[in-house]
Each structure stands twice: as C-alpha cells, then as structure tokens.
Amino acid sequence: MSAMSAVDFDYTVQLDDLIQFEVVHHLRQPELRAGARLRRFAVPAVGAGLAALMPLIGWAQLGLLPATAGLLGLAWALVYPSIERRLLAKKMLALAAKGAPRGGIGAYHARIDEDGVEVRAAAGQPQRIGWAALGPVVLDGPRTYLYVNADSALIFPEGAQGAPRAAIVRALRGRR
Numbered sequence: 334m335s336a337m338s339a340v341d342f343d344y345t346v347q348l349d350d351l352i353q354f355e356v357v358h359h360l361r362q363p364e365l366r367a368g369a370r371l372r373r374f375a376v377p378a379v380g381a382g383l384a385a386l387m388p389l390i391g392w393a394q395l396g397l398l399p400a401t402a403g404l405l406g407l408a409w410a411l412v413y414p415s416i417e418r419r420l421l422a423k424k425m426l427a428l429a430a431k432g433a434p435r436g437g438i439g440a441y442h443a444r445i446d447e448d449g450v451e452v453r454a455a456a457g458q459p460q461r462i463g464w465a466a467l468g469p470v471v472l473d474g475p476r477t478y479l480y481v482n483a484d485s486a487l488i489f490p491e492g493a494q495g496a497p498r499a500a501i502v503r504a505l506r507g508r509r
Contacts, residue, residue, distance in 0.1 A: 377406030
C-alpha cells in the first residue's frame, strides 16, 4: 500500500453528539431496526385492516370512519420515525440529567496515519486503534462515526480544528 500522510485534528464532543450517535446506532442495528419497523407499520396495518372490515360487517353507516382510520395509519407510518428519534433523545437527556456517566464528552486530539487512529482526551493517555480493529465509517449530517466495536464509535463532529471533514473521511476510507 502507498504511504499516507497523517491527518491531525482537534475536536470536541458535546452531549448532542452522543445523543445523535445513539439515534443513528439504534436505527442501524438490525435487531433494533426490526422492532422499530414492526411498531411503525403494525399500527397502520391494523388500522387499514379494520377500515377494510367495517363495510363487510355492516358498519357502512359509519361513513368516513374507515377513510379516517386509513389516513391516521398512513400519518403514523410517516411520523413514527421522528417520534422514535425524539423519544430516544429524551431518554438520553434524562440519563444525563440524573448524572449518568457522560463518557466521551470533552476535547480530543486525533491522528489518522498508516498504523490506524490515535485518539487522546485532553487530560488522558493516547489510545491507538489499528486498522484491522476498526469498523465501518458512518456519515450522518455533520458528524462522522468510526465504529470501534459493535456498540461504540469514535465521534468526529463537524468543526474539527486542523483538518476539514473531507480530509478526515478520505483518510479513514482510504485504508478500508
């Protein structure tokens, strides 16, 4: 492989970054996504089924009720993802308000080089992760997540000092 030039940058992770990671991670996991899909589409399916059955069982006098039930089911299917995101964010904020550990919040320095990624908290020892141990790179709006295992990732928010996001992503993906 060709030698890559190292990319050094400083960044700060805020509580909002952790909340957004939880939302993105929750929606990426197949077992969690299956439950969300069921909640999203089961309500409209039941509503549509009831709406279809009403005229067959002689409830035609209900008029617009079947159409209303169908529209409400459709509205639920469209709105549910934002409701789930909001509920997850609310849960994370409640945990933070109770003093739950806020691991990951703070200032960091990162270096991406040919050996992997090295991250150092402002008042801590550097942690080096080799390329073989790193998982996928996920882009979500202004944030870049580099998975280090199945449930956690390094969070690189937009606004890193020293390197533009494009250079960070190019360095991460160049070794994959």
